Amino acid sequence: MNSQAVDAVVAPSADVDPRARLGARTRVWHLAQVREHAVIGDDCIIGRGAYIGTGVQMGDRCKVQNHALVYEPAVLEAGCFVGPAVVFTNDHYPRSVAPDGTLKSAEHWTPVGVTVREGASIGARSVCVAPVTIGRWALVAAGSVVTTDVPDFALVAGVPARRIRWVGRAGVPLDGAGPGRWTCPETGERYTEHEGRLVLDDERPHATGDETPAGL
Ligand SMILES: CC(C)(COP(=O)(O)OP(=O)(O)OC[C@H]1O[C@@H](n2cnc3c(N)ncnc32)[C@H](O)[C@@H]1OP(=O)(O)O)[C@@H](O)C(=O)NCCC(=O)NCCS
Numbered sequence: 001m002n003s004q005a006v007d008a009v010v011a012p013s014a015d016v017d018p019r020a021r022l023g024a025r026t027r028v029w030h031l032a033q034v035r036e037h038a039v040i041g042d043d044c045i046i047g048r049g050a051y052i053g054t055g056v057q058m059g060d061r062c063k064v065q066n067h068a069l070v071y072e073p074a075v076l077e078a079g080c081f082v083g084p085a086v087v088f089t090n091d092h093y094p095r096s097v098a099p100d101g102t103l104k105s106a107e108h109w110t111p112v113g114v115t116v117r118e119g120a121s122i123g124a125r126s127v128c129v130a131p132v133t134i135g136r137w138a139l140v141a142a143g144s145v146v147t148t149d150v151p152d153f154a155l156v157a158g159v160p161a162r163r164i165r166w167v168g169r170a171g172v173p174l175d176g177a178g179p180g181r182w183t184c185p186e187t188g189e190r191y192t193e194h195e196g197r198l199v200l201d202d203e204r205p206h207a208t209g210d211e212t213p214a215g216l
Pocket residue numbers: 083084122123124125140141142143144155157158164173
Protein backbone atom coordinates (compact mmCIF):
# COMPACT_ATOMS: atom_id res chain seq x y z
CA MET A 1 0.00 0.00 0.00
CA ASN A 2 1.31 3.43 -0.88
CA SER A 3 0.68 5.96 1.94
CA GLN A 4 1.90 9.14 0.35
CA ALA A 5 -0.36 12.16 0.48
CA VAL A 6 -1.55 12.96 -3.03
CA ASP A 7 0.33 16.24 -3.02
CA ALA A 8 3.63 14.88 -1.68
CA VAL A 9 6.41 15.28 -4.23
CA VAL A 10 9.07 12.61 -4.65
CA ALA A 11 11.98 13.06 -7.05
CA PRO A 12 12.26 10.23 -9.60
CA SER A 13 15.63 9.13 -8.23
CA ALA A 14 14.47 9.05 -4.58
CA ASP A 15 13.68 5.70 -2.96
CA VAL A 16 10.59 5.92 -0.77
CA ASP A 17 9.40 2.57 0.54
CA PRO A 18 5.70 2.04 -0.20
CA ARG A 19 5.16 1.32 3.50
CA ALA A 20 6.50 4.76 4.49
CA ARG A 21 4.00 7.58 5.03
CA LEU A 22 4.56 11.04 3.58
CA GLY A 23 2.40 13.93 4.72
CA ALA A 24 0.76 16.59 2.59
CA ARG A 25 3.09 18.75 0.50
CA THR A 26 6.18 16.96 1.77
CA ARG A 27 9.01 16.89 -0.74
CA VAL A 28 11.67 14.23 -1.05
CA TRP A 29 14.61 15.25 -3.20
CA HIS A 30 16.96 13.36 -5.46
CA LEU A 31 18.62 10.17 -4.22
CA ALA A 32 17.08 10.41 -0.75
CA GLN A 33 15.91 7.17 0.85
CA VAL A 34 12.92 6.82 3.16
CA ARG A 35 12.67 3.38 4.70
CA GLU A 36 9.66 1.23 5.49
CA HIS A 37 7.23 2.43 8.19
CA ALA A 38 8.85 5.84 8.47
CA VAL A 39 6.19 8.46 9.15
CA ILE A 40 6.92 11.93 7.79
CA GLY A 41 4.57 14.80 8.61
CA ASP A 42 3.12 17.53 6.43
CA ASP A 43 5.24 20.18 4.69
CA CYS A 44 8.56 18.45 5.35
CA ILE A 45 11.62 18.62 3.11
CA ILE A 46 13.93 15.64 2.81
CA GLY A 47 17.09 16.80 1.05
CA ARG A 48 19.23 15.20 -1.61
CA GLY A 49 20.85 11.97 -0.50
CA ALA A 50 19.32 12.04 2.98
CA TYR A 51 18.49 8.76 4.71
CA ILE A 52 15.43 8.28 6.90
CA GLY A 53 15.56 4.96 8.71
CA THR A 54 12.93 2.32 9.30
CA GLY A 55 10.08 3.58 11.45
CA VAL A 56 11.54 7.04 12.04
CA GLN A 57 8.84 9.46 13.21
CA MET A 58 8.91 13.05 12.01
CA GLY A 59 6.44 15.83 12.76
CA ASP A 60 5.22 18.56 10.43
CA ARG A 61 7.46 21.23 8.87
CA CYS A 62 10.78 19.50 9.46
CA LYS A 63 13.76 20.05 7.16
CA VAL A 64 16.35 17.35 6.72
CA GLN A 65 19.24 18.74 4.69
CA ASN A 66 21.39 17.00 2.11
CA HIS A 67 23.09 13.76 3.11
CA ALA A 68 21.84 13.76 6.69
CA LEU A 69 21.56 10.24 8.12
CA VAL A 70 18.60 9.83 10.45
CA TYR A 71 18.88 6.30 11.76
CA GLU A 72 16.01 4.68 13.56
CA PRO A 73 14.51 4.83 16.11
CA ALA A 74 14.90 8.62 15.86
CA VAL A 75 11.88 10.77 16.70
CA LEU A 76 11.62 14.37 15.50
CA GLU A 77 8.84 16.61 16.72
CA ALA A 78 7.41 19.40 14.58
CA GLY A 79 9.60 22.10 13.06
CA CYS A 80 12.99 20.45 13.50
CA PHE A 81 16.00 21.33 11.34
CA VAL A 82 18.60 18.67 10.62
CA GLY A 83 21.62 20.17 8.89
CA PRO A 84 23.64 18.77 6.03
CA ALA A 85 25.63 15.62 6.75
CA VAL A 86 24.30 15.29 10.29
CA VAL A 87 24.37 11.77 11.72
CA PHE A 88 22.01 10.36 14.34
CA THR A 89 23.60 7.16 15.61
CA ASN A 90 21.63 4.18 16.88
CA ASP A 91 24.15 1.65 18.19
CA HIS A 92 26.05 2.74 21.29
CA TYR A 93 28.69 0.01 21.22
CA PRO A 94 28.78 -0.97 17.55
CA ARG A 95 30.33 -4.15 16.26
CA SER A 96 30.04 -5.70 12.84
CA VAL A 97 30.76 -9.20 14.16
CA ALA A 98 30.12 -11.21 17.32
CA PRO A 99 33.13 -12.52 19.32
CA ASP A 100 32.90 -15.77 17.35
CA GLY A 101 33.45 -13.82 14.15
CA THR A 102 29.97 -14.24 12.75
CA LEU A 103 28.18 -11.29 11.24
CA LYS A 104 25.86 -9.55 13.71
CA SER A 105 22.31 -8.99 12.56
CA ALA A 106 19.35 -6.97 13.81
CA GLU A 107 18.40 -9.44 16.55
CA HIS A 108 21.88 -9.20 18.13
CA TRP A 109 21.61 -5.57 19.18
CA THR A 110 19.01 -3.11 20.41
CA PRO A 111 18.88 0.21 18.58
CA VAL A 112 18.74 3.39 20.66
CA GLY A 113 17.40 6.63 19.30
CA VAL A 114 17.85 10.37 19.11
CA THR A 115 14.84 12.48 20.08
CA VAL A 116 14.64 16.01 18.74
CA ARG A 117 12.03 18.15 20.40
CA GLU A 118 9.90 20.83 18.76
CA GLY A 119 11.72 23.54 16.82
CA ALA A 120 15.27 22.38 17.57
CA SER A 121 18.09 22.68 15.01
CA ILE A 122 21.12 20.49 14.47
CA GLY A 123 24.02 22.25 12.74
CA ALA A 124 25.91 20.92 9.76
CA ARG A 125 27.92 17.73 10.14
CA SER A 126 27.06 17.27 13.80
CA VAL A 127 26.81 13.82 15.31
CA CYS A 128 24.15 13.04 17.90
CA VAL A 129 25.17 9.94 19.81
CA ALA A 130 22.07 8.02 20.89
CA PRO A 131 20.42 7.75 23.29
CA VAL A 132 20.12 11.50 23.56
CA THR A 133 17.40 14.17 23.54
CA ILE A 134 17.80 17.59 21.96
CA GLY A 135 15.49 19.97 23.83
CA ARG A 136 12.83 22.26 22.40
CA TRP A 137 14.23 25.11 20.29
CA ALA A 138 17.80 24.14 21.13
CA LEU A 139 20.57 24.80 18.61
CA VAL A 140 23.52 22.49 18.04
CA ALA A 141 26.50 24.27 16.49
CA ALA A 142 28.04 22.97 13.29
CA GLY A 143 30.41 20.07 13.77
CA SER A 144 29.37 19.26 17.33
CA VAL A 145 29.25 15.83 18.90
CA VAL A 146 26.26 15.62 21.23
CA THR A 147 26.71 12.98 23.91
CA THR A 148 24.33 14.18 26.63
CA ASP A 149 20.82 15.63 26.64
CA VAL A 150 20.58 19.24 25.50
CA PRO A 151 18.23 21.49 27.54
CA ASP A 152 15.46 23.47 25.88
CA PHE A 153 16.77 26.69 24.27
CA ALA A 154 20.44 25.75 24.78
CA LEU A 155 23.05 26.60 22.16
CA VAL A 156 25.64 23.86 22.43
CA ALA A 157 28.93 23.57 20.59
CA GLY A 158 32.07 21.49 20.44
CA VAL A 159 33.24 17.95 21.04
CA PRO A 160 31.65 16.96 23.32
CA ALA A 161 28.98 19.64 22.95
CA ARG A 162 28.65 22.06 25.87
CA ARG A 163 26.24 24.92 26.33
CA ILE A 164 27.78 28.23 25.28
CA ARG A 165 24.64 30.40 25.14
CA TRP A 166 20.89 30.46 25.25
CA VAL A 167 18.87 30.95 22.07
CA GLY A 168 15.23 31.85 21.66
CA ARG A 169 12.63 30.45 19.31
CA ALA A 170 13.98 32.77 16.57
CA GLY A 171 17.31 30.93 16.79
CA VAL A 172 19.48 33.90 17.76
CA PRO A 173 21.35 34.23 21.07
CA LEU A 174 19.42 35.87 23.88
CA ASP A 175 20.49 39.06 25.58
CA GLY A 176 20.89 39.14 29.34
CA ALA A 177 18.23 41.28 31.01
CA GLY A 178 19.16 40.99 34.68
CA PRO A 179 19.72 38.00 36.98
CA GLY A 180 18.05 34.95 35.49
CA ARG A 181 16.36 37.03 32.81
CA TRP A 182 16.87 36.82 29.08
CA THR A 183 15.32 38.61 26.10
CA CYS A 184 15.28 37.76 22.42
CA PRO A 185 16.66 40.70 20.40
CA GLU A 186 14.50 39.71 17.41
CA THR A 187 11.12 38.96 18.92
CA GLY A 188 11.29 40.64 22.33
CA GLU A 189 10.20 37.36 23.92
CA ARG A 190 11.29 37.05 27.51
CA TYR A 191 12.74 33.99 29.18
CA THR A 192 13.62 33.01 32.74
CA GLU A 193 16.57 30.84 33.74
CA HIS A 194 16.44 28.69 36.83
CA GLU A 195 18.74 25.86 37.88
CA GLY A 196 20.24 25.46 34.42
CA ARG A 197 16.90 25.48 32.61
CA LEU A 198 15.34 28.18 30.50
CA VAL A 199 11.61 28.70 30.17
CA LEU A 200 9.74 31.05 27.86
CA ASP A 201 7.84 33.38 30.17
CA ASP A 202 4.64 32.98 28.16
CA GLU A 203 4.78 29.24 28.83
CA ARG A 204 5.40 29.49 32.58
CA PRO A 205 2.42 28.63 34.73
CA HIS A 206 0.89 31.84 36.15
CA ALA A 207 3.72 33.94 34.67
CA THR A 208 3.45 37.69 35.03
CA GLY A 209 6.93 38.40 33.65
CA ASP A 210 7.71 40.63 36.64
CA GLU A 211 8.35 38.34 39.58
CA THR A 212 11.87 37.44 40.68
CA PRO A 213 12.80 33.86 39.76
CA ALA A 214 12.82 31.53 42.75
CA GLY A 215 16.27 30.86 44.10
CA LEU A 216 17.91 33.91 42.52
C1 LIG B 1 27.05 28.13 16.89
C2 LIG B 1 26.79 29.36 16.03
C3 LIG B 1 25.31 29.62 15.92
C4 LIG B 1 27.47 30.50 16.77
O1 LIG B 1 27.26 31.71 16.12
P1 LIG B 1 27.50 33.09 16.89
O2 LIG B 1 26.39 33.34 17.83
O3 LIG B 1 27.74 34.13 15.84
O4 LIG B 1 28.76 32.85 17.79
P2 LIG B 1 30.28 33.27 17.57
O5 LIG B 1 30.69 33.04 16.16
O6 LIG B 1 30.44 34.64 18.16
O7 LIG B 1 31.01 32.20 18.50
C5 LIG B 1 30.86 32.16 19.89
C6 LIG B 1 31.88 31.20 20.41
O8 LIG B 1 31.52 29.87 19.99
C7 LIG B 1 32.55 29.32 19.19
N1 LIG B 1 31.89 28.60 18.10
C8 LIG B 1 31.10 29.11 17.15
N2 LIG B 1 30.65 28.13 16.34
C9 LIG B 1 31.20 26.99 16.81
C10 LIG B 1 31.12 25.65 16.39
N3 LIG B 1 30.40 25.31 15.32
N4 LIG B 1 31.78 24.72 17.10
C11 LIG B 1 32.51 25.07 18.19
N5 LIG B 1 32.62 26.34 18.64
C12 LIG B 1 31.97 27.28 17.94
C13 LIG B 1 33.35 30.49 18.68
O9 LIG B 1 34.67 30.12 18.37
C14 LIG B 1 33.28 31.42 19.87
O10 LIG B 1 34.20 30.98 20.84
P3 LIG B 1 35.00 32.04 21.77
O11 LIG B 1 33.95 32.76 22.56
O12 LIG B 1 35.89 31.18 22.59
O13 LIG B 1 35.71 32.93 20.83
C15 LIG B 1 27.36 29.14 14.61
O14 LIG B 1 28.77 29.19 14.65
C16 LIG B 1 26.94 27.80 14.03
O15 LIG B 1 27.61 26.77 14.18
N6 LIG B 1 25.76 27.79 13.35
C17 LIG B 1 25.21 26.62 12.70
C18 LIG B 1 25.46 26.70 11.19
C19 LIG B 1 24.89 25.49 10.49
O16 LIG B 1 25.31 24.39 10.70
N7 LIG B 1 23.90 25.70 9.66
C20 LIG B 1 23.21 24.59 9.00
C21 LIG B 1 22.70 24.98 7.64
S1 LIG B 1 24.03 25.19 6.50
